[in-house]
Amino acid sequence: MQQVQSGDTVRVHYHGRLTDGTTFDSSEGRDPLEFQVGSGMVIAGFDNGVMGMSVGDKKTVNIGVEDAYGPKNPEMIIEFPRDQVPEGMPLEKGMRLNLNNSAGQVVPVVITEVRDEAIMLDANHPLAGEDLVFDIELVEIVGAPSRIIMP
Incomplete structure (x- = not known):
């Protein structure tokens, strides 16, 4: 066979x-x-x-x-300023978002932490x-x- x-x-x-x-x-x-x-x-x-x-x-x-x-790459954890988030947008830990990188590519991210001044985003593959x-x-x-x- x-x-x-x-x-x-x-x-x-x-x-x-x-x-x-x-x-x-x-x-x-x-x-x-x-x-x-x-x-x-x-x-x-x-x-x-x-x-x-x-x-x-x-x-x-x-x-x-x-x-x-x-393995998870710590360099793929991004601190993103809250003032760059659209006004009134709800932000919750575990929420999935898409960012555009400097080359214009869409990068899927997950919110790992919501702070007063910034949100922490994980751009690692989910697995x-x-x-x-x-x-x-x-x-x-x-x-x-x-x-x-x-x-």
């Missing part, structure tokens, strides 16, 4: 959760996720997790911080610093190149 190799385009169903069991993403009720293995389209641990799987295989993959979204667990089912290897497979 053909096994996933780097460069293959695959379709998978998945259920992603934190180590405490909290679900953060799932393909349930949606089309399978399609990506090219080894291309950087998904986190390294997910890429590595599908390697060697055959169509119909299911497995659970534990992905450490370094192969997921990396940075987290170990992740994925249940993966390989649905299809799409257009895989022809290979000689040992019996």
